[in-house]
Amino acid sequence: MALIELDHVGKTITGKQLLTNVSFVAEEGSVTTLEGINGSGKTLILKAILGLIKTTGTVTVNGSKVTVSGRYPIRAGVLIETPSVLTEFSAFKNLQLIADLLENVDETAIRQLLTQFELPVDNRTKVRKFSLGMKQKLGIAQAMLGQCDLIVLDEPTNALDETSVQNLIGYIKKLQLVGSTFLITSHDRDFIEQVATKRIKVKAGTVDEIV
Numbered sequence: 001m002a003l004i005e006l007d008h009v010g011k012t013i014t015g016k017q018l019l020t021n022v023s024f025v026a027e028e029g030s031v032t033t034l035e036g037i038n039g040s041g042k043t044l045i046l047k048a049i050l051g052l053i054k055t056t057g058t059v060t061v062n063g064s065k066v067t068v069s070g071r072y073p074i075r076a077g078v079l080i081e082t083p084s085v086l087t088e089f090s091a092f093k094n095l096q097l098i099a100d101l102l103e104n105v106d107e108t109a110i111r112q113l114l115t116q117f118e119l120p121v122d123n124r125t126k127v128r129k130f131s132l133g134m135k136q137k138l139g140i141a142q143a144m145l146g147q148c149d150l151i152v153l154d155e156p157t158n159a160l161d162e163t164s165v166q167n168l169i170g171y172i173k174k175l176q177l178v179g180s181t182f183l184i185t186s187h188d189r190d191f192i193e194q195v196a197t198k199r200i201k202v203k204a205g206t207v208d209e210i211v
């Protein structure tokens, strides 16, 4: 079943056509990756799917049309561009703040996620002391908390070491098995080959190829 459907999505900003006739479908439980050179439009497509920008054409999620002002039709965990972390808090506290907004996420789940991504589980180490890769992993953990229906990861392997990439792949597959649908942009071909069930190649703001 199609969870996400884009039909002729377009976006123009200050007279510049940035997305043109973007159409594709992402099935429920799939891992759809978006590939393309810098500036090709991958992040804009994610923003369109999430209702973060106004577009022409339609984005349908779980049968409902997505709008900027409307309630998002499903639960979504999102990492777009740089991770939104509160640096004066611990990783645990950062996840707890998100857990408070979700249902069915207890402290054990937070600890498990931190352990999975090899991040400090204690409530003392502040995020401002984290390395770039640690902050990135916390951003990924934020998006994956609560096993949302849709998990959107924009270039998740940035700054990750090889072990962390393998951990991430394992966790994506684990959540996919319990029904989460993933949309992921990446420049990391090895990573894409290991996770993707559908590969969308984006070129100059449009879909060039679907593999």
Ligand SMILES: Nc1ncnc2c1ncn2[C@@H]1O[C@H](COP(=O)(O)OP(=O)(O)OP(=O)(O)O)[C@@H](O)[C@H]1O
Binding pocket: 013, 018, 036, 037, 038, 039, 040, 041, 042, 043, 044, 045
């Ligand atoms: N708010 C904006 N105003 C004007 N132009 C924008 C805006 N946001 C994005 N763009 C432009 O749209 C194009 C696509 O940007 P986008 O961020 O989607 O690229 P990308 O494929 O994700 O690139 P990268 O691989 O570098 O992350 C770029 O030319 C970018 O400069």
